[in-house]
Amino acid sequence: MDPPKPPTPPPGEALSSSDPFFSDGGLRRGRLGTAHLVFFTVAASAPLTVLGGGVTTMYAVSGNVGAALGYVLLAAVLAVFTTGYAAMSRYVANAGAFYAYIANGLGRAGGVAGSAVALAAYNAIQIGLYGLLGSILSDYMSGKLGLDLAWWLWALLAWAFIGILGVLRVDLNATVLAVLLVLECLVVLVFDLVAFAHPAGGSITTDGISPGHLFGAGFGAVLAFTIACFTGFESGAIYSEEVKDPRRTVARATYVAVAFTGLFYAVSAWALTVLTGPENAPQASAEAGPGVIFGALEQYSGAVLADIANVLFITSVLAALLSFHNGVARYLFALGREQVLPRFLSVTSKRSGAPVAGSLVQSALAVAVFLAFAATGRDPVIDLFTWLSGAAAVGVVLLMTLTSAAVVGFFRGRTGPETAWQRSIAPAIGTALLAAVLLVLLLNFDALLAPDTAGYLKWLLPAIPVAAGVLGLLWGTVIRARRPEVYRGIGQVNEEGLHEPGLHPSPESDRTPASHR
Numbered sequence: 001m002d003p004p005k006p007p008t009p010p011p012g013e014a015l016s017s018s019d020p021f022f023s024d025g026g027l028r029r030g031r032l033g034t035a036h037l038v039f040f041t042v043a044a045s046a047p048l049t050v051l052g053g054g055v056t057t058m059y060a061v062s063g064n065v066g067a068a069l070g071y072v073l074l075a076a077v078l079a080v081f082t083t084g085y086a087a088m089s090r091y092v093a094n095a096g097a098f099y100a101y102i103a104n105g106l107g108r109a110g111g112v113a114g115s116a117v118a119l120a121a122y123n124a125i126q127i128g129l130y131g132l133l134g135s136i137l138s139d140y141m142s143g144k145l146g147l148d149l150a151w152w153l154w155a156l157l158a159w160a161f162i163g164i165l166g167v168l169r170v171d172l173n174a175t176v177l178a179v180l181l182v183l184e185c186l187v188v189l190v191f192d193l194v195a196f197a198h199p200a201g202g203s204i205t206t207d208g209i210s211p212g213h214l215f216g217a218g219f220g221a222v223l224a225f226t227i228a229c230f231t232g233f234e235s236g237a238i239y240s241e242e243v244k245d246p247r248r249t250v251a252r253a254t255y256v257a258v259a260f261t262g263l264f265y266a267v268s269a270w271a272l273t274v275l276t277g278p279e280n281a282p283q284a285s286a287e288a289g290p291g292v293i294f295g296a297l298e299q300y301s302g303a304v305l306a307d308i309a310n311v312l313f314i315t316s317v318l319a320a321l322l323s324f325h326n327g328v329a330r331y332l333f334a335l336g337r338e339q340v341l342p343r344f345l346s347v348t349s350k351r352s353g354a355p356v357a358g359s360l361v362q363s364a365l366a367v368a369v370f371l372a373f374a375a376t377g378r379d380p381v382i383d384l385f386t387w388l389s390g391a392a393a394v395g396v397v398l399l400m401t402l403t404s405a406a407v408v409g410f411f412r413g414r415t416g417p418e419t420a421w422q423r424s425i426a427p428a429i430g431t432a433l434l435a436a437v438l439l440v441l442l443l444n445f446d447a448l449l450a451p452d453t454a455g456y457l458k459w460l461l462p463a464i465p466v467a468a469g470v471l472g473l474l475w476g477t478v479i480r481a482r483r484p485e486v487y488r489g490i491g492q493v494n495e496e497g498l499h500e501p502g503l504h505p506s507p508e509s510d511r512t513p514a515s516h517r
Contacts, residue, residue, distance in 0.1 A: 037253030066213025075262025084427030086251030103491025105406025109476030116472025121395025131384030200277035208273030332358030395465030
């Protein structure tokens with residue numbers, strides 16, 4: 001039986017090839033390598049933001065002095081997930097990333113549901129970051145230059161910058177992220193060295209990485225914060241159509257991102273307890289917040305380095321904004337190309353190959369939401385950032401759980417060189433572990449919110465990505481009933497020479513002469 005053909009756009013919807021600026025010919029191939037993808041995925045996690053904001057808040061809220069080990073624990077869970085995810089990435093290349101994985105493993109309607117969860121989650125974290133960036137920029141400029149402007153004006157400037165980069169070449173975006181990421185990682189490394197060189201009490205203690213302390217009071221809150229810190233690590237697959245070697249690059253980049261972020265965050269969180277003393281870490285974090293980090297840098301390394309660190313704290317958030325913006329734009333591109341959403345979303349730039357329509361739509365949604373928060377007097381951090389980042393964390397874990405289950409379904413009955421561990425055992429274990437993490441996150445969701453947050457928001461916010469998934473599933477069912485030709489193309493790509501639509505040739509087919517494929 002021949003594989004289904006991708007849907008053909010209705011007459012008049014495709015752009016004319018003579019258009020000098022825009023095209024619907026797809027993303028630009030071969031521009032990204034493993035290093036580029038590592039920069040995108042790690043930048044989305046924003047290491048300096050995690051240390052200055054996530055780690056300090058985690059200690060302050062949970063009171064768990066062994067919380068640093070939580071990053072290692074969660075990295076191990078994500079490594080199990082990555083085993084199956086990496087194996088499937090050798091076959092599936094689609095800018096819709098997990099949308100295509102779920103469609104090819106759990107069914108096309110399930111893929112549409114997954115895409116809805118992804119759009120809800122990635123839009124939420126991206127928009128929420130505008131609140132965080134606007135707030136810290138406002139405070140910094142007011143303190144350093146006496147320039148006292150509202151947070152939303154600074155957010156608007158950042159929004160314009162992100163919007164411009166979003167329609168430029170993706171490798172230029174990666175270069176910007178690479179520079180920012182290297183600099184902020186160097187600052188985090190300096191803090192770690194400072195902390196271990198000036199331990200509280202004169203000696204380095206391992207209490208901050210003790211399992212006995214981790215699995216105590218506040219463990220649920222620790223898991224909730226650590227999974228939020230890892231949000232973005234899984235985004236490499238979004239760029240699978242733009243990499244030089246799709247069958248290997250995504251897997252390599254994801255493994256590197258998991259290992260690097262897990263160890264880097266764990267060591268830095270441990271360093272904070274060494275600097276303050278484990279028993280003092282929760283109180284110091286509650287009183288000073290990011291000041292624990294920047295105060296130590298100023299005290300032991302000088303005011304100049306502390307100022308540089310503050311600037312890089314700002315650019316760290318900016319880098320995360322760009323990474324999530326690119327991810328949302330590519331999801332919209334993939335859904336527009338396959339007519340799950342309006343086809344105009346598949347428009348790309350002839351010059352840069354960037355998904356112009358998806359980028360502009362994401363920008364429009366972002367500015368509408370954060371200006372609405374500003375107009376209603378909501379706090380940019382306590383409300384906009386914490387509300388939306390919490391909802392995003394739930395969505396990402398739900399998305400990874402579905403993807404891990406999809407790996408099992410994808411490899412069932414499919415031949416290939418993968419081992420049983422890669423095809424079924426690791427993905428099944430990963431699904432169970434991620435489902436457990438999701439449950440813990442839901443039960444401890446209030447730990448991600450300010451204590452005085454309205455009670456109904458503690459269930460309404462995590463319900464957002466779940467509701468998006470339900471609506472996506474219903475939309476997929478409608479497409480199946482009303483537009484079966486579109487439904488058959490869900491999760492696929494319109495490329496010639498692939499073993500199956502949307503899939504890379506299986507590894508054994510590489511040895512088959514082209515004339516016999």
